[in-house]
Amino acid sequence: MREALLAAAERAIAEAGLSGLKAREVAREAGCALGAVYTAFADLDALVLAVNARTLDALEAHLRASSRPEADPVAQVVALAEAYLDYAARHRQRWAALFRHRMAEGRDAPAWYSAKQAELFRHAEGAVAALRPGLQGAELAGLARSAFSAVHGVVSLGLDQKLAPMPEEMLRRELRLIAEAMARGLDARG
Structure with missing residues (x-):
């Protein structure tokens, strides 16, 4: 799950910069709940x-x-x-x-x-x-x-x-x- 979240965050930043990084979108793209972002990353x-x-x-x-x-x-x-x-x-x-x-x-x-x-x-x-x-x-x-x-x-x-x-x-x-x-x-x- 951590790897999927990291890959999704990497794509978000590559496409739209830091302002494009949204936890909800990263979770959606990784196919998990929003809470998983904060389980994998502090x-x-x-x-x-x-x-x-x-x-x-x-x-x-x-x-x-x-x-x-x-x-x-x-x-x-x-x-x-x-x-x-x-x-x-x-x-x-x-x-x-x-x-x-x-x-x-x-x-x-x-x-x-x-x-x-x-x-x-x-x-x-x-x-x-x-x-x-x-x-x-x-x-x-x-x-x-x-x-x-x-x-x-x-x-x-x-x-x-x-x-x-x-x-x-x-x-x-x-x-x-x-x-x-x-x-x-x-x-x-x-």
Whole structure:
């Protein structure tokens, strides 16, 4: 039953975003009573986190498949940025749910979920470490998060078209340019 509910919630988010997630509709699609949602999941936050965990896994697998560790570190940063855009553009609602979901006031995401989010930064950390040999620990993690944030900001604003309408190919060109400039600026290999 839990799997059927999770699949139904995943479809609802993929089709209509977080606003499309309604417990009654999820239960109906899964073929169960409304109460089953709250038997399988503590609340809607827990259901969203379970869907988002699957999205994080899919995004991480996509980044891993797109990774080019043999490439020059600058090219690796550009490849990761483009892979991030590819995933976000193809799975826009699921991707957006990762960033739009907010836990109920006074509650934090569980540790398992925070750890899963942190897994995404491994790719950025690897690329930054190749550009900045010797950098490690909190410094490496912080710089990788900043690099990820820059890419995410370009992708998010571009896909949401908040500043101006932008065809995806133009967004892709600009993202490549910015990712390459950022990577070259970080490059301390001499």
